[in-house]
Amino acid sequence: MSTRVLPDFEILVPQSKEEALKLLSQYQGDAAILAGGTDLLVQMKGQLKCNCKGENAFGYLLSLAEVPGLDYVEYDETEGLRIGAMATLSQVAAHPVVKENYPGLLESVGVCGTKQTRNMGTVVGNLLNASPCADCGCAILAWGGTLTLEGTAGRREVDVDDFYLGYRLTARKTDELAVELKLPPKSDGTVSAHHKMTRVEHDLSKITVSVRLEMSGTTCKSARIAMASVAPTIVRLKETEKLLAGVEITDQILESVAKSASSEVTPIDDVRSTAEYRRDVAGVMVKRIIQKVCKS
Amino acid sequence: MKTRDITLHINEEKYNLTVDANQTLLQVLRSIGSTGTKYGCGTGECGACTVLVNGKTSILACLTLAALADGMHITTIMGLEKDGELHPVQQAFIDRHAIQCGFCTPGMVMKTISILEENPNPTEDQIRHELEGNMCRCTGYEKIVDAVQHARDMMKGETR
Numbered sequence: 330m331s332t333r334v335l336p337d338f339e340i341l342v343p344q345s346k347e348e349a350l351k352l353l354s355q356y357q358g359d360a361a362i363l364a365g366g367t368d369l370l371v372q373m374k375g376q377l378k379c380n381c382k383g384e385n386a387f388g389y390l391l392s393l394a395e396v397p398g399l400d401y402v403e404y405d406e407t408e409g410l411r412i413g414a415m416a417t418l419s420q421v422a423a424h425p426v427v428k429e430n431y432p433g434l435l436e437s438v439g440v441c442g443t444k445q446t447r448n449m450g451t452v453v454g455n456l457l458n459a460s461p462c463a464d465c466g467c468a469i470l471a472w473g474g475t476l477t478l479e480g481t482a483g484r485r486e487v488d489v490d491d492f493y494l495g496y497r498l499t500a501r502k503t504d505e506l507a508v509e510l511k512l513p514p515k516s517d518g519t520v521s522a523h524h525k526m527t528r529v530e531h532d533l534s535k536i537t538v539s540v541r542l543e544m545s546g547t548t549c550k551s552a553r554i555a556m557a558s559v560a561p562t563i564v565r566l567k568e569t570e571k572l573l574a575g576v577e578i579t580d581q582i583l584e585s586v587a588k589s590a591s592s593e594v595t596p597i598d599d600v601r602s603t604a605e606y607r608r609d610v611a612g613v614m615v616k617r618i619i620q621k622v623c624k625s
Numbered sequence: 626m627k628t629r630d631i632t633l634h635i636n637e638e639k640y641n642l643t644v645d646a647n648q649t650l651l652q653v654l655r656s657i658g659s660t661g662t663k664y665g666c667g668t669g670e671c672g673a674c675t676v677l678v679n680g681k682t683s684i685l686a687c688l689t690l691a692a693l694a695d696g697m698h699i700t701t702i703m704g705l706e707k708d709g710e711l712h713p714v715q716q717a718f719i720d721r722h723a724i725q726c727g728f729c730t731p732g733m734v735m736k737t738i739s740i741l742e743e744n745p746n747p748t749e750d751q752i753r754h755e756l757e758g759n760m761c762r763c764t765g766y767e768k769i770v771d772a773v774q775h776a777r778d779m780m781k782g783e784t785r
Contacts, residue, residue, distance in 0.1 A: 333667035339627055340646035340692050363690075370688050371668045390646070394693045419682075443758020444739065445685045446669055531757040 333374040341391045346479070349396050349506060354481045358503040360389040364415055365450035367442060368458045399508065402427070409474075409514040414507055418447035418455070418465070431512065433521030433539050437468035440525045453510050456489070459497045462534045462558040468523045470555035470563050471539035474512040480505040493562035518544040520622040524614060525557075528601065534558045535602040538614045542573070542622060549573045554615060559594035559607055566593045569615065578623055586619065587612030631695040635659060636704025644691040650676070651686035653694075654701060661702040661731050662686055665760070672759030675732040675739075676701050683739035702731035705738075714738050717776035718769075725763035733759050737773050741780060749774060 341360065343349040353360060363369055373387070393399055399415035404426040412421060421427055422438045441464035442450060455465040456476065475486040478501055489510075492500050501507060515521075521541040525534045537557035543550040552573035554566040569589040576582055591612035596604045626646065633640045635654065644653055651674045654662050665673030667687050674686040677700040705712035711719070714737045724730050733756070740747060740755045747755065752773045761769060 335647035335649070337627075338647055340629065340690065341626075342629070342693065363693075366688050366690065367669055367685075370690070374668060390690075392690070392693050442669075443672070444736070444755055445672060445675055445683045445758050446688075448682050449684050449688065530754070 335370065335373055336376070338373075338387055339389050341389055342395050343391065343393075344395055344397075346396055346399070346506070346508070349391060349393065350479060350481050350504075352391055353506060354504040356389050356391070359387060360391045361387040362457075362506065363390045363392045363394075364454040364457075365417065365446075367446040367450040368454065368460070393506075404514075406514055408511060410512040412452050412510040412512070414453045414509065415451055416453070418442070418450050418452055419444075421452050422447065430515045431472070431521065433468045433471060433523040433541060434465065434512070436523040437464045437525070437539065440523075440527075441465055443531050453507055456492070456510065457499065457501065457507055459493060459499050459562065461496065461560060461562055462537065463563055464523075464525060464534065464537065464557070467537050467555045467557040467563045468521075468539040469510065469512065470565060471523070471541045471553050472512050472521060473541070473553060474510060476507055477509040477511065478502075478505040479508045484508075486511075490565065496561035498562075516543060518542075518550065520544055520625065522618050522622045522625075524618050524621075526610070526614065533601060536596075536607050536610055536614065538611070538618050540615070540618050540622060542619070544623070547623070548575070548577045550575060554590070556590075556594060556611060556615075558601070559596040559611055561595075564594070566590055566615070568593050573619075578619065583616045583619060587616040590615040629692040629695070631692060633691075633694060634696075634698040636699070636701060642691075646690070646692050648691045649687050650689040650691045650694050650699070653691040654686060654699075659701055659703055663728055663731055665728070665732075670758075670760070671729070672732040672736060673729055675735040675759065677735055677739060681739055681742040683736050700735070702734055705734070712738070713779045714741070714773075714776040717779055718772045721768055721772035721775050723765065723768040723772035725761070725765045729759060729761045729763075733761070733769055737776060740773065741777060745777065745781065747773075747777060752777075 341352050399413040401413040402416045402424045403411045418438045427435050452465050455463050474489050487500050523539040525537040539555045541553045552570045557563045572586050591608050594611045596607035598604050628643050630643050663673040665671035669685050669688045675683050676686050714734050736759050
C-alpha cells in the first residue's frame with residue numbers, strides 16, 4: 330500500500346454538537362469537517378485539499394461520526410423535508426416521502442457515486458463539498474431550500490441560492506457547522522426531475538440539469554432550473570426561468586427556453602467535455618427535461 | 626489525537642487495537658492478516674475493498690478511517706465460509722466461472738451479498754446498475770452478472 334496514503338493529521342472525535350462547535354471555533358480553518366469522507370479523504374489522498382493557509386493538508390479532521398442526533402431524515406407537511414448533516418445518500422433515497430414527493434432529489438441521489446459511496450456519503454456533504462458538478466447539490470438548488478449553519482455564536486439559516494460564492498467557495502464560515510438542510514414541501518402542481526449526463530455510468534457529470542416547475546394544467550406558473558458542470562459553481566438559470574413564468578408550455582416556448590439556456594451557461598473545456606458541446610447540449614437538456622416532467 | 630484505541634468486531638472476532646488517525650480500515654484489516662480484502666485504487670472507484678457493516682451495508686474500507694470504526698461489526702470475504710461450507714454467493718461465483726484473476730472477486734462477492742440483502746429478487750438490469758462501483762479489469766462482467774443471478778436463485782431455493 331505505497332500509493333495514495335493519507336497525510337498526517339490529528340483526529341478530533343467530539344461526542345456532542347456543543348463539543349464539535351467548540352473544537353471548530355478553536356481550530357477554525359485548520360480543521361476539515363469529516364462526514365462521510367467519500368470526497369474529503371479522496372481529495373486528501375490526492376493532495377488536492379488545501380487548508381486555510383494554502384498547505385496541502387489539514388492539521389485536524391473533525392469527525393461528526395460520534396455526534397448523536399445528526400443522521401435524521403424527517404418530513405412534516407409545514408416544514409417539508411429536514412435532512413441532518415450525517416444522513417447518508419442511501420438513507421435519503423430510502424425515505425418514503427422522498428420517493429413520493431421529491432423525484433428530482435431522488436434521481437440525483439440515485440446517480441451520485443455508487444452503492445458503497447451512497448452508503449457512506451451524506452447529502453449535506455455533497456452540498457458542502459461545493460463541487461461544480463455536484464449531483465444532489467444541483468437538485469437541491471432547483472428545489473430551493475435553506476441550510477442551517479451553527480457556530481458558537483449562534484445559528485443562522487442561509488438560502489441555498491446564496492450558499493455558493495465562487496469555485497469551491499461557500500457562505501459557511503470556518504467556525505460554522507452545517508447541521509441541517511431544509512427542503513420545503515411540494516405544492517399541488519409541483520413537478521421535478523433531474524438528469525445527469527455521463528460518458529459511462531458511475532462517472533462525474535459532463536453536464537447535469539435539474540428542474541422544479543409549478544404547473545397548473547399546461548401552464549407553468551414558475552420555474553427553477555439548476556445546472557451542474559457548466560459554471561464555477563452549480564448555478565440557476567434565472568433568465569431562462571423567467572421565460573417560463575406564467576406561460577403555457579408550447580414547442581415554441583421550449584425552443585426559446587433552449588436557446589436561452591445555451592446562452593446563459595458559462596462552461597469550460599475540461600477532461601469530461603468541451604465548452605462548445607456543453608453549451609449546445611445545455612439547451613437540449615433543459616428542453617427535454619421540461620418535456621419529460623410535463624408528460625408525467 | 627494522533628492515535629486512537631478502538632474495538633473492532635471482524636468476522637465475529639473481537640480485536641482491541643491502537644490505530645493511527647490516518648490509517649484506513651483497509652490498512653488495519655490487512656495488517657492483522659485479513660488480506661482477503663483487496664487494495665485496488667484507494668479512491669473509492671474500484672470496489673475491491675468492499676466490506677459489510679452489520680452483515681448487510683456495503684462500504685469501502687479504503688475510505689473509512691479505522692479510528693472512526695470503533696465498535697463496528699465488519700464482515701469480510703474471509704468471514705463468509707461457515708464450517709467448511711462456502712456462502713451461496715461464493716458458490717455461485719465458482720459455479721458460473723465468474724472469477725478470472727480474482728482480484729475483484731472479494732469486493733464483488735461482498736457487494737452481491739449487500740445487493741441481495743436489500744432486494745432478494747433483483748432483475749438483470751437492477752443487478753447491472755447495482756454492481757456499478759465494482760470494477761473487473763479482466764472485464765468478466767457477463768459471468769459476474771450471471772453468477773449474481775444464480776446466487777439470487779439459489780438463495781430463494783430455486784436453481785436454474
